[in-house]
Amino acid sequence: MKTIIHTAESRGHFNHGWLDTYHTFSFANYYDPARIHFGTLRVLNDDLIAAGEGFDLHPHDNMEIITIPLYGDLEHKDSMGNHGIIHSGEIQVMSAGTGVFHSEFNSNHDKETQLLQIWVFPNKKNVTPRYDQISLSEMAKPNELYQILSPYPDDPGVWIHQQAWFHLGDLASGWTGIYSLKGQGSGVYLFVIEGSVIIAGEPLQRRDGIGISETNSVEITATSQTKLLIMEIPM
Structure with a gap:
């Protein structure tokens, strides 16, 4: 088993006034040659957007983009004709493929929006751009690791062009379990959204992350009430 730990304090950080953002991997003005990506996981941004502010229209191509609002709401518009609000408790996915323009704004004028934006390299280039957005409420189960994304359209959650x-996991203090990897040659990146855990023997706190490879399973123990994101990706 190989592990790499990224503490919350070690992330790139920029406060632009309207946007207070942390970057686990190199992004925009933050560059660390040792932190370009973990396998096909390219971006893990932790964004706090001020009321009524956001990202103007901008392009993407050949990237799988996943957005998870943690609290607040995000207004999305794109060149595919999609326009709507992404709420906390939902997940959005966009396959940029041959190219797409989109904008993202905090649709509230009286409160901030906190979100995770994640980019994953696709396993095929120049696909037709696509968009999906679903609620996680029906699949969320306390003290279970419930799936929110996979490579398969018929699976629970959203799907992307990647294995x-x-x-x-919304885990009570003292919960212990094992995550078993599904893909041959995959690694897994675990990000502590809230709380504290011990993962593969390593104690982690809020907003810490750990990348693990060369293993088939990972042991997890919650040491407080914890919200945990697990991302299995090809290495």
């Missing part, structure tokens, strides 16, 4: 599986 990747994402799970969330």
Whole structure:
């Protein structure tokens, strides 16, 4: 088993006034040659967007983009004709493929929006751009690692063009379990959204992350009430 730990304090951080953002991997003005990606996981941004502010229209191509609002709401518009609000408790996915323009704004004028935006390299290039957005409420189960993303359209959650599986866990203090990897040659990146855990023997706190490879399973123990994001991706 190989592990790499990224503490919350070690992330790139920029406060632009309207956007207070942390980057686990190199992004925009943050560059660390040792932290370009973990396998096909390219971006893990932790964004706090001020009321009524957001990202103007901008392009993407050949990337799988996943957005998970943690609290607040995000207004999305794109060149595919999609326009709507992504709420906390939902997940959005966009396959940029041959190219897409989109904008993202905090649709509230009286409160901030906190979200995770994740980019994964696709397993095929120049696909037709696509968009999906679903509620996680029906699949969320306390003290279970419930799937929110996979490579398969018929699986629970959203799907992307990559052999990747994402799970969330809303775990009580003292919960212990094992995450078993699904893909041959996959690694897994675990991100502590809230709380504290011990993962593969390593104690982790809020917003810490750990990348693990060369293993078939990972042992997890919650040491407080915890919300955990698990991202299995090809290495």
